[in-house]
Structures are given as structure tokens and as C-alpha cells.
Amino acid sequence: MARFEFVTDWHFEAPIEAVFDALTDSLRWPEWWPGLVDVEQREAGDEGGIGRVQHFVWKSHLGYYLRFDIRIARVCEPCLIEGVADGDVTGIGRWRLCEENGGTRVHYLWQVRTVRPWMGLLAGVARPLVVWNHHAMMRAGAVGLSRHLKRLPTPVGQAIE
Template structure:
């Protein structure tokens, strides 16, 4: 297994509740997130979304397909959505939102490891390309969300990848 810990920040000139609503409605993400080809719901979850399970299918800028399920395990409206990933990658994804004046700062934390043997082998050899690929997809997400919400994207940045011990 190859492990990744990736952090992205977006700053959108939109109310936090509006940004949260768009992120919570992940079935509509393919409408605005270039590279996300499909989201299918497997389980609805409770009234807050806890337990909701959806399959995400991505087509990367490098041309490979990535497929995983996300099960929502924590929601704190309008500031947090956390899910557990399983499939081609396994781990956690966490959206954290913070109001900054009339804007919303969105922090996405993606801490996963590869599951399939082919992906583990490729990602060990091509780690910089995998990180680059993630950054491109996240940039597309930031721009797409800003268009979808019809608001300015003030900033989007990727923090240096935090390395942690890889499991073997």
C-alpha cells in the first residue's frame, strides 16, 4: 500500500451555508466538477446524511479511472462533512468550512492509501504524478464550484503533501 495525505484550501466569496449545501449534494457534483464522471447513491443515510454511501468514479488527467465508495460518518452543519473511503483507495476525506467575512474557506483533507496491487506499484514509482493529478482535479473542483455557485474563487492552494509512514 502507498499512503497519501493531501490538503487543499479554497476561498470562495459565498456564504458558508450555500457552499456547504453544494458540497453536501454530491450527487450533483458531476454537473460542475470536471473529471468526476459518475456519482451513484447506494444508501441514503439518516436525516443528517450519516451513513449515506455513494460511489464516485473519476477520470484523471493522467487517463486512469479511480472508483471508490464514500460512507458519511460525521456531519456538523454547516462546517464539516467527513467520510470513509473504500475501493481503489481507502481512508478518510474531510470537508471543513469556515466563514471568513462574506467568504467561505474550504479545507479538504484526503488521507488515503492505495488498495489494488497495480495502483500501489504505480503510485510508489510515480508519486509526484499522482500528487500532481490530485491537485489538478481539486483545482477543477474549485473552479467548477465557483461557476456553479456563481461566485468568485478568491484563492485555491494545495499545501505540501504531508508524508506519514507507509504501511506495507
């Protein structure tokens, strides 16, 4: 089994609430995140989202698929979403949001280990490609989310630039 720790930082010219809402609405991620093939609700969780379980299917830039569930473990609106992954990879994913420079800074931590033997072999032989793939998929997510946020209606009382 191979272990990975990825850190991603994004900045959006959008209110923190809009970014938080988009990140918590992961059933709609396939509409704007290239490479995300499907998200399926498995368990609803409580009113704050704690305990919600969703099944994700990702197709990497390298052609392989990752399938895993994410169980939401912590939510602090609008600043934190943390989930526990179980499936082809196991570990944690943590979104931290803060207001910055008139927009929203997003910091994502993805600490996982591979479960399938072929993934451990791939990571052992081609770790730089796996790392490149992760970062390429996160860049695509940032572009997609940015476009998605720009299509949202402007809240009443805010100026349109």
C-alpha cells in the same frame, strides 16, 4: 500499498450555507466537477446524511479511473462533512468550512492508501505525477464549484455585487 495525505484550501465569495449545500449534494458534483464521471446513491443514511453511501467514479488527468464508495460518518452543518472511503482507495475525506473575509474558506483533508497493486506500483514509480494529478483535479473542482455558486439565486435581502 501507497499512502497519501492531501490538503486543499479553497476560498469562495459565497455564504457558508451555499458552499455546504453544494458539497453535501454530491450527486450533482458531476455537473460542475471535471473528472468526476459518475456518482451513484447506494444507501440514503439518516436525515442528517450520516450513513449515506455513494459510489464515485473519477477519471484522472493521467487517464486512469478511481472507483470508491464514501460513507458519511460525521456532519456538523454548516462546518464539517467527513466520509470514509472504500474501494480503489481507502481512508478518510474531511471538508471543514468556516466564514472568512465575507465568504467561505474550505479546508479539505484526503488521507488514503491505495488498494490495487498497480496503484501502489504507480505511486512508487511516479508519485510526483500522482500528487500533481490530485492537485490538478482539486483545482478543477474549485473552478467548477466557484462557477456553480455564482449561478445560484441570490438570497432575499442580500445585495448583488
